[in-house]
Ligand SMILES: Cc1cc2nc3c(=O)[nH]c(=O)nc-3n(C[C@H](O)[C@H](O)[C@H](O)COP(=O)(O)OP(=O)(O)OC[C@H]3O[C@@H](n4cnc5c(N)ncnc54)[C@H](O)[C@@H]3O)c2cc1C
């Protein structure tokens with residue numbers, strides 16, 4: 001029986017079982033990695049996403065080769081042709097693959113007509129396995145992230161004082177999320193100059209026109225595990241102390257604030273979640289950092305990330321088609337071209353995504369997603385856009401974040417109420433409204449901010465549905481104070497806005 005290993009592009013870790021189990025036999029174990037141009041043409045990916053993934057794959061292959069693995073690296077149009085040729089040449093009878101996190105990719109691999117047996121090995125890239133998460137779900141009456149997070153803290157003994165949370169509280173969010181202040185000194189992100197490998201991928205993508213969204217350069221992302229570790233160290237030293245306080249703030253031209261920028265590396269396997277958590281906890285004890293920042297960050301990785309992945313695994317594939325509000329408007333063209341909108345918050349955030357393939361959580365949730373939600377855009381089309389546009393996007397993280405959290409398309413599996421907001425929130429948490437042609441305070445009239453008329457129209461349109469969610473009652477009570485005449489004007493503006501986008505069906 002001859003064994004072969006196929007390393008997938010988002011599992012760039014030597015800790016995966018197929019490599020671990022064959023450490024003592026590496027020179028006799030063929031390993032293959034494949035870049036498929038057909039596969040990446042399935043979506044209009046951001047150019048930098050392709051550069052990151054292919055450059056990181058090529059670097060990882062080089063590291064395996066240096067470590068004496070018998071590695072074959074193929075660039076091909078499809079996966080099947082090079083796979084079957086390699087299986088034949090190497091006389092492989094069993095192909096081992098780490099189970100992909102993304103359901104569509106797993107189904108795709110299962111559909112390949114391979115000339116040998118295939119064994120899927122468990123993916124160990126998350127702290128909770130699928131079975132462990134489901135056991136937790138079955139023990140609960142409600143699926144609250146906060147409950148899951150506390151369970152994780154106890155289970156992995158992180159920020160604990162015996163059986164109690166360190167500092168006496170599980171969650172220090174009330175000390176976080178301050179609005180931006182004038183003259184904040186934000187840290188510079190750690191950037192990397194493309195080396196010869198990265199340059200060759202940039203040239204290839206340009207030549208072959210493999211992607212056409214977003215700027216390809218400057219490309220500042222790390223592409224190796226060493227660089228990913230350096231980003232983590234930089235974050236701990238330069239950003240972590242202030243991370244919590246300004247976690248939700250948005251400032252024009254400040255792309256990264258105190259955020260870590262580690263999601264692309266975690267999602268590719270270049271960083272492990274527990275090594276991130278350990279580094280943060282260690283820094284807390286060594287450097288006596290503020291607990292609100294440390295706890296706030298650990299909650300992101302140990303709580304939100306694991307929870308989003310667990311819920312994705314727990315739901316079936318129909319989750320992708322959910323559309324609780326029955327929203328069907330098409331995605332406006334400006335999501336692909338920031339210059340086509342004069343809404344400054346969207347213009348700034350979309351410009352940033354074009355330049356870097358990155359935006360931080362609140363820009364994603366409360367600007368990009370919020371607009372799609374209140375304007376009635378189809379959840380699947382905004383999910384498709386996010387999946388294409390972001391450097392860290394994969395099916396497992398898209399569905400729960402965009403469909404569940406952002407669009408409330410699952411009707412409340414994940415969130416207890418929709419994240420819908422007017423200009424009031426954006427003005428409080430950013431400086432975008434100061435330089436906008438729209439008036440942040442108006443919901444009717446020539447200068448009315450679209451976030452305002454769409455927000456009130458959203459509440460009005462879905463009034464009955466929203467009543468069923470207890471947490472919306474306070475907001476709905478504000479709706480009652482708006483006169484029928486003003487509501488009619490609001491609806492008129494919303495319809496007119498869509499008509500200017502070429503859609504009359506709103
Ligand atoms: C609409 C929407 C789309 C998103 N799309 C993605 C995506 O494509 N890929 C992605 O990894 N995350 C996504 N997120 C979650 C989160 O916004 C990003 O993980 C985070 O902004 C990445 O930047 P960072 O590494 O600087 O994060 P930080 O703010 O520094 O947070 C630290 C880490 O916590 C983890 N994390 C925090 N929240 C989440 C979450 N909700 N889901 C998963 N991980 C989380 C990430 O690994 C992140 O790197 C999305 C959130 C929303 C609301």
Ligand code: SF4
Nearest residue numbers: 343345423433436449
């Ligand atoms: S006024 Fe409205 S459109 Fe302009 S930046 Fe503020 S929220 Fe965005």
